[in-house]
Structures are given as structure tokens and as C-alpha cells.
Amino acid sequence: LIHHLTQAFGGVHYIPEKERVFIENWEVEAFRRKIALKSSHSGRLQGKIAVITGGAQGFGKGIADGLAKEGACVCIADLNLNGAEKTAQELCNKYGILSAFAEQVDVADENSIVNMLTNIVRKCGGIDIFISNAGVLKAGRTPTFDKKDWDFVTNINYTGYFLCVKHAAPIMIKQNAISGKWTDIIQINSKSGLAGSNKNAAYAGSKFGTIGLTQSFALEFVENKIKVNSICPGNYFDGPLWSDPKKGLFKQYLESGKVPGAKTIKDVKQFYESKVPMQRGCYPEDVVKAILYVIEQNYETGQAIPVTGGQIMLN
Structure with missing residues (x-):
């Protein structure tokens, strides 16, 4: 019957592939519009979906605040779920009901990362900004440094970053193919990723290594409109x-x-x-300014940007 009735309109007109895919993914745009309507203010990241690991305290909490202030809906992803929920509630009270939400994640556990990202996509429909911030530090002299401490630092700082990108990038690839827009993966590194750190080999080594990952990811995913950069803060x-x-x-x-x-x-x-x-x-607001730069700059990828008050100067 439907096919017969279409003859009055010149026959069947099939929906173009691009429009079909958009309809199937309409919840992404619906969620963005909801954010815009519920937000109590506008900002440079209005309607963006941002994820930050290790966002419950320290630099992570300060960065999350800066992103929410600029209009993003921020997922506070942290091993400490109670802390993440508290931070998310603080941001919602401060910037609007859809400014933040919490997810638990252990970045050293691949299944935990997959579960986190699955929950985020179900809630928000996609990810625009993924900030890999979770990290740990164990200092000590090399001759007496325990291997289990070495593994602990490396698994979280280095392997954790790899695993996050491994599973966040495919989400962005599909999303960008539809929207045609750029998305960002940003790693919060350290000045110790740009210069050696005395009696701190495990940490500095993990940070040097992740800059190599950043550059490699940048080359791999640029064709998918994903920018990948590292921010290297000084000491907070x-x-x-x-x-x-x-x-x-x-x-x-x-x-x-x-x-x-x-x-x-x-x-x-x-x-x-x-x-x-x-x-x-270094303060979180200093780092937020660098993050906003790499998000807004669509002609920069694979960089390690120092935010150190002049302590590290690039050649």
C-alpha cells in the first residue's frame, strides 16, 4: 500500500546514506541540544562531550572545572567513584545540571575502560574531547627501586594511556565520519616528559614514552580527523x-x-x-588554557606543549 501511494509523489525516494546514518545517530545531536538548553551559560566548548580520567582531584579536578566553565558536559572518570561523584555534583551545582557526571574507571584494566566508554556513549551519544590525565608517581634511587613499583607506574601512566586511546579512538572515528568535525585526544604529561628527572626514572620514563605514543597516534588518526596532543605541566x-x-x-x-x-x-x-x-x-587554569588552544587550533597535532613557567624551554 505504501509503495502504491508513493506513486502520487513520483515514486519511492530512498533516504540518502548520509541522512540515514544521521537519523540512526540522532541521539548525539539531541543530547548536545539538551546540554545547550540546560546550561546556565555559554562558552567556548558549548555542547561538547568531554571525558577526563583521574578527574576527581588535583589537576584533573581543576581541568574538569575549566571545561565545564566553558560549557562542556564533563565525565569525571576516576577509580575513586565517590570522589568523582562529589566533583561532578559540585560542577553541576556551579554550572548547570548537565555540566558533569561520574564514571568509575581503572585505566590499568582494559575491561574497565571499555565499560566506562560504553556507559558514556549510551548517555551522551559520543565523545568530542578525551583527556588522559590519570597518573601515578613513585620516586626513588634506581638500585633500590622495586620492580612492582616500576610496573605500577608503567601500567597506569604508559599502558593506561594506550588502552584509553585504543578504545576511545574508534568511537571518535565513527562520530567524525558522520559530523565531519575534528575531535581531540589530549594527554596530560609532565615537564618530566621533556627533561630527565633525578631519582625518578620510572615516572620520567613513562612520560617520555607517552610523548612517543602521542606522536604515533597523531600520525595514525589524523586521517580520521582526530588530533592528538600532550600538555606538559610544571609542578602543581x-x-x-x-x-x-x-x-x-x-x-x-x-x-x-x-x-x-x-x-x-x-x-x-x-x-x-x-x-x-x-x-x-603551575595551576590547573594554566593547563586549561593550553587545552583550549589545542582544541580550537585545527592545524596542530602530535605536539608536547610545555606549561612550566619557563622551567622547560624548547629548542
């Missing part, structure tokens, strides 16, 4: 990574003897502050 002295009284870097470096002559945590902090030409540590 006020964050828990450095200042935690039980396991922070100030305490670790004091105990490992990394700073010659240091007797107290205050001595260690003063030593590191004196090494920065701009005489302060």
Missing part, C-alpha cells in the same frame, strides 16, 4: 600529588634524598619553587 605544588602529608612528592623526595641538604618538607618546596623562572608552581 598546591595539589595533593605534591602536598599530601603522608604520600605527597614533597614527603617522598625528602625521604629519598632527592634534594641535597633538605631537612624538612618546607626545604624541599623552596628548592623546587626556586627553579621556576616565574617563581610559582
